[in-house]
Amino acid sequence: MPRKAEVRIGIDLMGSENSPDVLLKTATDLASTLPPHVKLVAIGTPALASRTDLPFIHATETIEMDDAPLTAIRRKRDSSLCVGLKALKEQRIDAFVSAGNTGALVSCAKMTLSMIPGLLRPALLALMPTRRTPLAVLDVGANVQCKTEHLVQFALIGSAYQRARGVALPSVGLLNIGSEAMKGTSEIRLAYQEMQRLSLLPNPLFRFAGNIEGKVVFDGNIDVLVTDGFTGNVFLKTAEGLASLILDRLNENLPPDILAQMQDQLLDLQRHLHYAEYPGALLCGIRGIVIKCHGYSSPQAFASGVREAIRIASEGFLQILQNKLLAYSTERK
């Protein structure tokens, strides 16, 4: 058997709602369970380096959650977030996982790693469970306000992502407040028309399923859900909050004997629906693998994020994604 190439995952220890020590412990524990060709590289302030045996990249500064993104990445060049993305560009690591300031991460990734040609903006993509197959939702927080062309590009990115996952002709829906073509803001109405037009050209990248309401999103009839970063973020976090409310109610209200009998079912539901366990979102559109975990991610969720980064880096997923997008844009010229 050929020796597997080394996969190095950079871990941002700083700037999340968990303390750097908690994330360092999570990374250290996780590292001991990984195959030898996978290395976790911790990135944080020098004081932390003495407390771990993991490979370490020093970064003297920290971008905080309430720092203004553009100012922060200009003034804090030696922050873990900027240093990690630079290491990714220089191929000292193969992927970067951060639970830090989203705006700073997106802006710094765009500037440091540059975009895949033809794409205007990075988007955060989260894979969510439905009644059927997993749904790629984007943008879940990279772009608070989106124009029509951004929404249309999200459809292309999401479709390339699902194709790379093996879906032959992904079905794309536009998150809206009604199914009729005239619903929503003017940006959304124009995006509807443009996505319909693209899906009717020869060799389309996707099938257009029209407007999709929150109520039917979880039916699993589509593969990609397109929305702006504000609505998408609210969508993701609302799903998380409600799933947690329901599971907690069940846990509180059921008699212990029934709970014991239901343990497997509840754990399964929890795994599928408790978004706090979710691996975070993939920052798509840039030339590099960046996973963004929620700032308040539990250590388990952060560990899922790292495992997701390992999977994507190992499978050459980004290359497939880039190739699908490039082939599509060349064909369209």
Added chain:
Amino acid sequence: MPRKAEVRIGIDLMGSENSPDVLLKTATDLASTLPPHVKLVAIGTPALASRTDLPFIHATETIEMDDAPLTAIRRKRDSSLCVGLKALKEQRIDAFVSAGNTGALVSCAKMTLSMIPGLLRPALLALMPTRRTPLAVLDVGANVQCKTEHLVQFALIGSAYQRARGVALPSVGLLNIGSEAMKGTSEIRLAYQEMQRLSLLPNPLFRFAGNIEGKVVFDGNIDVLVTDGFTGNVFLKTAEGLASLILDRLNENLPPDILAQMQDQLLDLQRHLHYAEYPGALLCGIRGIVIKCHGYSSPQAFASGVREAIRIASEGFLQILQNKLLAYSTERK
């Protein structure tokens, strides 16, 4: 005992995703269960009048779901929606319940009934279950795009609503993608500042809880959640879709004996979380009681909407709401 004053609820039979006959049957069945002083008044095309014993108001036209709202209310003056709102203005009915075109309902209500003085726009308010007390969410669909002053007025309307329900000093949150004051669009950032300012004046109408993420909305630490009509509608319908997914999974996956033992718990969860059973939203800010049900409301949900209208009309709730708002704006002058 004094004889109770008659309460007449107008029922829009037309323009929803249910057939007029289904809604007529729902209204007829419900009417037979109501106390004698409550009358349901059906509003629809003349052909339907012969099929019911309910009091009936004729309307020859129907506004469809995909009609452009402003054109529809101008061209279809004899639609059930316009005729019903006119009957409300003329006090031939005390409340109006519709599952028709939201945009047309909002615009026609604003023009026909006029606004409560000082308010700019009507908002749809939905009461949602949380871990603790019910949460008033607005706007859930009347205003697709909102400026700062609209969001701030939603805080006032929602607070007056919760005060009328008995909450002494309602706590108001702003739905956003992070807790920091600089998160979100410029409208939301300015609304944050203005809501904070209002809550720090003497005798405030509400306490400001700052930005609230979807993840913690259901914790029940606030009484009012302010958002624009697009995000609010997505929020409401996402909650609905996910609750239904989880409850269906439980129903499908649990062994029959456990299901039987859990029946009460599941029904309770269903009642609290299955938004399809929910009574619809109150159109606030206008001088009249208008309840909007989802276009796809089940007959049971539509019946809940009618019962909600009866409750609000019987309790003089609108008068209390108006008085709270008027007293507040007078004090502020």
